[in-house]
Amino acid sequence: MLILVLNKLLGGTWRLKQRCEGSKSRLVKSILSLIYVRALQEKGSWISVAAHFAAVPCFPHGIYGSSFQEEPRLDATAPSSSKSL
Secondary structure, three states: OHHHHHHHHOOOHHHHHHHHHHOOOHHHHHHHHHHHHHHHHHOOOEEOOOOEEOOOOOOOOOOOOOEEOOOOEEOOOOOOOOOOO
16 A cells, blocks of 8 residues: 555656656665556556556556566557458
C-alpha cells in the first residue's frame, strides 16, 4: 500500500519510469526502480524499466496482469507481427 502511495506522489507509473530512465545517480535510479517494480507487482504486472514505448501506453482494462520483458520496442519502427493472408 505504501508503495502505491509513493508511486502516486512521484507522478504515477509512467512518470516514475521516465525518472528511472533519466536518472544519472545510481542510488536514485535504484530507489526509483524499486518503487516502480514494486508498484507494478502490486497490480500483478511486469514492465521492464528498459522497455521502450513511443507514447504512454493505454491499457483499456488497467495495467493489471500486463507483462513486457526485455526491451520491447512498441513504436512505429517495430516490426509488425501480423501477416497478410
